[in-house]
Amino acid sequence: MESFASSLSKLTGESTLLYQEIARKVEKTKGIKTINFGIGQPDLPTPQRIRDEAKVALEKGYTAYTPALGLDELRSKIAEFLSQKYGDKIIKDEIAVTPGAKTALFLAFLAYVNPGDEVILFDPSFYSYAEVVKLLGGKPVYVPLHFDQGKGFYYVTDELSSKISPKTKMIVYNNPHNPTGMTFDADLSKTVAEISQERKIVLISDEIYDYFVFDKNFWSVLQTPSWRDNVIYINGFSKTFSMTGWRLGYIVARKEVIGKMGILASNIYTCPTSFAQYGALASFDSFAQVKEMIDLFRRRRDVMYNELSGVKGIKVYKSSGAFYMFPDFSEVLGAGGMDSKSLAVKLIEEAGVVTIPGEVFPERVGKNFLRLSFALGEEKIKEGVSRMKLFVEKVLSS
């Protein structure tokens, strides 16, 4: 028998998908229709103009390889757009277009992490950061996020500083944040930028949800005047323009770093998909649709928050970003003698509601929480929370 590379044994698949699988089985065997709060993507189609431009590109036969770092026109557009937005002069050579933000992250880790290096992650965080760090022989080191029902989620500066060691290579910051739905206050973002720069640590700033900001001011790490020293900025088209299946993300970093990304790209995937990039060129004219979508998501967020606030036994913060709510279920877990994974399974099997257990977002902090996405219609949100409420009442009274 052949043996797989040992690094592969360190990698697991996307565990959020497991709960969708359980839901499919329950629907089949019990004949019930589940309500899906497990979704990690907007439920709207990509704006028409973007789809039209991709079709035109196909018709014109733009189906060949593009440069490894992406089409020059698209890189220039992204640079121009970010320059205007953040008042800097970002140039095309500081942009790499990638097949999705996940690939952008992968390249960033690949470019820096040596075996034994430590990478600071916030706990909880997007599951794939830790997986890739481990795949490369690095060690995730976690800084806990704290929860306060009034303030939401936050980190403590001293706790971050205390995790930095001579082996620290990178800090990964994600704002707005998956899974908590937090848009961090500007002072927290500025602090992480300052600390990483002072200590000469690479800062990956994953800002893929930057348009999903509801009632707070968003401060981008790209607003740090000296970001070129150490920042690898990650964003993409997936969430903002509802283009998850198009697989288009991008990296912003100083020219020298982007050059390295180009070498990695040409050896791994050659280039991002040609006609998808032509479609994405039209995204910069589609912000009216983005605004409509964000207004819709804000209303859905309010509906979910109002409904969840009426459920005794859970503590919920009104999410200020992304499209997730991350309520604390400690009391329910205690009463039912469950952990968040078994609670999520029971909610599917007994209430017909799909959520994602906080435990799948490393490492420990999420264990008392469930992630609920509000990327679905208001009536479904109401129905889903009302099913959860009945279930929770049953657990608490048993």
Ligand SMILES: Cc1ncc(COP(=O)(O)O)c(C=O)c1O
């Ligand atoms: C925080 C975060 N970063 C990156 C990604 C990946 O985005 P993409 O679909 O563009 O690869 C996701 C997707 O869920 C995410 O939540």
